Amino acid sequence: MNVEELILKGAQMIKESQKILVFSGAGLSTESGIPDFRSPGGIWDKYDPSEFYFQRIISDEKAREAYWKMSSEYWGVMRDARPNKAHLAIKTIEDAGKLLAIVTQNIDHLHHKAGNSPEKIIEIHGTAFSVSCLNCGKRYDREEIEKRIRDGVKVPYCDVCSGILKPDTISFGQAMPQDKMELAFKYASECDLCIVLGSSLVVYPAASIPSHAVQCGSRLIIINRTSTPLDPDADLVIHESVSKALDRMVEPIG
Numbered sequence: 001m002n003v004e005e006l007i008l009k010g011a012q013m014i015k016e017s018q019k020i021l022v023f024s025g026a027g028l029s030t031e032s033g034i035p036d037f038r039s040p041g042g043i044w045d046k047y048d049p050s051e052f053y054f055q056r057i058i059s060d061e062k063a064r065e066a067y068w069k070m071s072s073e074y075w076g077v078m079r080d081a082r083p084n085k086a087h088l089a090i091k092t093i094e095d096a097g098k099l100l101a102i103v104t105q106n107i108d109h110l111h112h113k114a115g116n117s118p119e120k121i122i123e124i125h126g127t128a129f130s131v132s133c134l135n136c137g138k139r140y141d142r143e144e145i146e147k148r149i150r151d152g153v154k155v156p157y158c159d160v161c162s163g164i165l166k167p168d169t170i171s172f173g174q175a176m177p178q179d180k181m182e183l184a185f186k187y188a189s190e191c192d193l194c195i196v197l198g199s200s201l202v203v204y205p206a207a208s209i210p211s212h213a214v215q216c217g218s219r220l221i222i223i224n225r226t227s228t229p230l231d232p233d234a235d236l237v238i239h240e241s242v243s244k245a246l247d248r249m250v251e252p253i254g
């Protein structure tokens with residue numbers, strides 16, 4: 001089948017489904033200008049990820065300074081990014097009453113900005129849009145902390161208890177949020193269609209969510225520029241720009 005026929009098949013599958021689980025990764029947001037951390041030329045080409053392991057961040061002031069420097073460098077892009085056509089297509093799926101949930105590996109808040117209901121968005125790798133005190137749990141708006149850094153603070157600390165502050169993203173070596181993972185697997189077991197968007201499905205345990213959906217009887221669509229380990233299990237695979245393909249696929253329900 002050519003791409004056109006694959007898109008029509010995908011549109012038909014979306015039309016036939018009532019409980020769609022969207023699983024999104026970095027490839028969904030690159031078209032909104034957000035760099036993929038792991039791709040060539042991405043953040044981990046420029047910085048050594050071992051410098052930013054959770055254990056180092058909590059034990060070493062110098063590591064915290066390096067972490068905030070790296071993290072702040074990308075904050076402006078993240079803060080100002082706008083949802084692209086693929087994010088808006090997911091909003092169309094919700095408006096049609098077909099969205100069970102969005103499980104996202106992204107920390108960029110673009111599903112929120114696209115207008116999807118917050119209670120349907122499960123950010124399994126956390127969010128870059130808030131910062132928490134690792135000691136007392138006080139939560140801060142990210143921009144408020146970034147203002148302090150722009151004013152010259154190298155390592156910000158908690159106003160209440162002077163504890164270590166960290167953006168609410170899951171760092172290397174940091175445990176995945178148990179409650180969110182459980183919820184994601186619950187939705188995977190309930191959906192009748194799982195759509196993977198812009199994820200190469202190599203980061204575990206996140207990648208096991210679509211595979212769980214298939215095991216529980218769901219159909220699977222994968223839209224990603226490159227092949228994934230789950231391609232052989234999918235009912236439909238499109239190696240194409242996510243926004244181009246998905247935008248067309250939701251036309252019949254829009």
Ligand SMILES: [Zn+2]
Nearest residue numbers: 133136158161
């Ligand atoms: Zn605190």
